[in-house]
Amino acid sequence: MHRAALAALVAVASSLLHAPPVALSRPASGDPNLLLQRTADLGGGDTKDVLWLAATDGSALRPWIPGASPAWSPAGDAVAFSAPGVKGVEDVFVLPIEGERPFNLTSSPGAETSPSWSPDGQDLAVVTAVGISILDLAGGSETLADAEGGAGPSWSPDGAEIAYVRAVGATRQLHVAAIDGSGSRQITSDAIDHSSPAWSPDGDADRVQWYRPQRNRSLSL
Amino acid sequence: MGTRIAFSGTDPSGTDLYLFNIASGETTRVTSMGGTELSPRWTADGTRLYFVHRDGSTGGAASVEVASGAITTLDVGDVDAVLPQPCADACPSTSFDVARPSDLRVRIDKTRRTLRVLGDIDGAGTGGSALIKVEHRNEGSFEPVGRAWSEISDGRFAGTFARPFSGVCKVTVVFPGAMGFLPERAARTFDCYYSPPGAHPGDLELVTGTSPVSGPGPLRRFKIRVERRTRFDPQEFADEVEDILYDPRGWGGNGHLGMKKVDSGRAAFTIILATPDTVDRLCAPAPTRGKSSCFNVTVAVINLDRWVHGSPETYKSLRKYRRYLINHEVGHGLDHGHRYCIDGGPQPVMMQQTGSLQGCGRAWWPAEWERDLTPGARV
Numbered sequence: 001m002h003r004a005a006l007a008a009l010v011a012v013a014s015s016l017l018h019a020p021p022v023a024l025s026r027p028a029s030g031d032p033n034l035l036l037q038r039t040a041d042l043g044g045g046d047t048k049d050v051l052w053l054a055a056t057d058g059s060a061l062r063p064w065i066p067g068a069s070p071a072w073s074p075a076g077d078a079v080a081f082s083a084p085g086v087k088g089v090e091d092v093f094v095l096p097i098e099g100e101r102p103f104n105l106t107s108s109p110g111a112e113t114s115p116s117w118s119p120d121g122q123d124l125a126v127v128t129a130v131g132i133s134i135l136d137l138a139g140g141s142e143t144l145a146d147a148e149g150g151a152g153p154s155w156s157p158d159g160a161e162i163a164y165v166r167a168v169g170a171t172r173q174l175h176v177a178a179i180d181g182s183g184s185r186q187i188t189s190d191a192i193d194h195s196s197p198a199w200s201p202d203g204d205a206d207r208v209q210w211y212r213p214q215r216n217r218s219l220s221l
Numbered sequence: 222m223g224t225r226i227a228f229s230g231t232d233p234s235g236t237d238l239y240l241f242n243i244a245s246g247e248t249t250r251v252t253s254m255g256g257t258e259l260s261p262r263w264t265a266d267g268t269r270l271y272f273v274h275r276d277g278s279t280g281g282a283a284s285v286e287v288a289s290g291a292i293t294t295l296d297v298g299d300v301d302a303v304l305p306q307p308c309a310d311a312c313p314s315t316s317f318d319v320a321r322p323s324d325l326r327v328r329i330d331k332t333r334r335t336l337r338v339l340g341d342i343d344g345a346g347t348g349g350s351a352l353i354k355v356e357h358r359n360e361g362s363f364e365p366v367g368r369a370w371s372e373i374s375d376g377r378f379a380g381t382f383a384r385p386f387s388g389v390c391k392v393t394v395v396f397p398g399a400m401g402f403l404p405e406r407a408a409r410t411f412d413c414y415y416s417p418p419g420a421h422p423g424d425l426e427l428v429t430g431t432s433p434v435s436g437p438g439p440l441r442r443f444k445i446r447v448e449r450r451t452r453f454d455p456q457e458f459a460d461e462v463e464d465i466l467y468d469p470r471g472w473g474g475n476g477h478l479g480m481k482k483v484d485s486g487r488a489a490f491t492i493i494l495a496t497p498d499t500v501d502r503l504c505a506p507a508p509t510r511g512k513s514s515c516f517n518v519t520v521a522v523i524n525l526d527r528w529v530h531g532s533p534e535t536y537k538s539l540r541k542y543r544r545y546l547i548n549h550e551v552g553h554g555l556d557h558g559h560r561y562c563i564d565g566g567p568q569p570v571m572m573q574q575t576g577s578l579q580g581c582g583r584a585w586w587p588a589e590w591e592r593d594l595t596p597g598a599r600v
Contacts, residue, residue, distance in 0.1 A: 033306045034295075037301040070302060195231070196229045198261050201267045
């Protein structure tokens with residue numbers, strides 16, 4: 001996929017995003033929860049990916065919603081995940097934990113999966129047919145990391161870069177792309193096949209904004 | 222902090238968790254559990270990684286303290302991902318209402334021909350769909366009866382199915398497309414029959430009372446029994462059978478035989494209405510497979526499934542099919558074997574007409590020539 005064409009698509013999508021970011025009061029506190037993805041047996045050979053919640057020690061396990069490749073928002077107040085959308089392909093949904101219905105962030109003919117939140121909770125990196133795209137939840141611009149063929153995006157704690165894996169020869173290697181579009185670089189080159197990168201946090205919660213669902217918004221990637 | 226990338230790495234020794242230090246470029250192994258460790262996710266304070274641990278075909282969740290390598294496993298069953306909520310000091314509450322399996326109630330309304338499944342799930346509200354599947358046990362294994370989608374409105378959903386008539390039925394409700402509430406399956410098993418308390422398979426109730434003889438001709442006494450598990454009113458079944466056997470168009474008509482229903486003493490044959498499982502037992506070794514009726518030595522065994530549903534492939538009219546069924550099986554009781562259709566003229570009722578007509582026409586009364594061939598009948 002050519003970057004120019006994608007940039008044009010992104011520009012169209014950006015025009016749909018005009019809701020301003022809204023700071024919310026912090027919800028009631030509690031112990032951290034675990035979000036789990038499990039496979040539900042629907043019978044007759046049918047299965048479905050389902051997200052569950054549990055207490056940190058694994059107790060109080062309870063089903064939540066169908067979905068796969070989940071990601072907590074940085075404040076822990078919403079979950080992004082992928083699930084079959086109305087067109088039957090994987091779309092990325094966001095569901096605030098207060099129990100609102102999830103809404104579909106993407107409605108392209110292609111699949112979008114594996115969302116990863118930016119540290120400020122305002123953007124999502126997702127895997128698309130062409131690589132890794134960035135959805136700006138707050139209504140600003142969108143950029144595309146230079147990461148064609150990349151998978152498993154994970155945002156750096158300073159929000160400036162995205163780590164991902166991409167095949168190099170017979171193995172997948174770690175790469176880092178700057179979200180300002182200035183380029184991507186391979187950071188590992190050993191015999192290990194790398195998957196599921198997860199950038200360590202830096203513990204700075206100040207810039208986290210509480211998530212707020214905004215309706216009537218649809219991206220067409 | 223912020224300087225390391227955890228990942229799941231595969232080399233010839235297996236799949237383990239690693240840390241890549243961005244500044245030094247060094248990769249260090251974090252786990253070596255002997256199985257497969259996947260999908261690491263950091264806690265908010267960066268001290269611990271949660272991950273999926275697979276050992277053979279089973280998977281589970283665990284966490285590792287990165288500094289010490291100490292591993293804690295979690296009793297949450299097989300998982301594909303596990304993510305700690307990223308809030309170091311205080312987390313938003315997740316105490317929203319989630320319907321649990323115990324909040325799901327399923328009621329089964331049964332009529333003679335249908336099963337209506339009525340579901341009620343607390344806290345589900347309106348929206349989403351439920352998939353209702355009904356199966357029945359046939360010769361030991363469950364076979365599908367049908368499946369139906371139902372929109373969920375105010376927590377309620379419903380589906381209607383043709384009533385199966387063999388053994389135990391199972392209803393499974395699945396919420397595959399549901400968002401925001403119970404996303405798992407829930408199964409209920411129930412008895413398809415209107416089983417009165419204490420009724421066990423093969424518990425046959427004799428229809429009491431004696432009817433007058435149908436007419437002149439050699440006497441043929443018969444009895445009628447109804448298996449209690451069918452929940453059919455024995456008298457109602459007997460009335461319909463007697464109407465058929467006493468009809469002038471039937472085997473006894475026109476003075477061929479004197480048919481007489483009795484409830485004691487000797488009888489030429491007994492007509493039994495039975496559930497499919499019991500039919501199979503009473504008909505053995507005939508391979509009725511829960512689907513056919515039979516005549517076996519002295520009993521005409523009428524399959525409840527056929528009595529209720531008929532044979533839609535061959536008869537649109539249930540009334541006519543029932544006439545065929547009784548006349549055909551009683552024909553065996555009068556020593557008739559099977560016949561194939563003939564060219565021209567009235568067709569024989571002793572031709573098999575359940576499921577297929579084999580290229581022949583229908584006949585639900587015995588042909589006059591057929592009645593004349595009844596052993597011992599007055600011609």
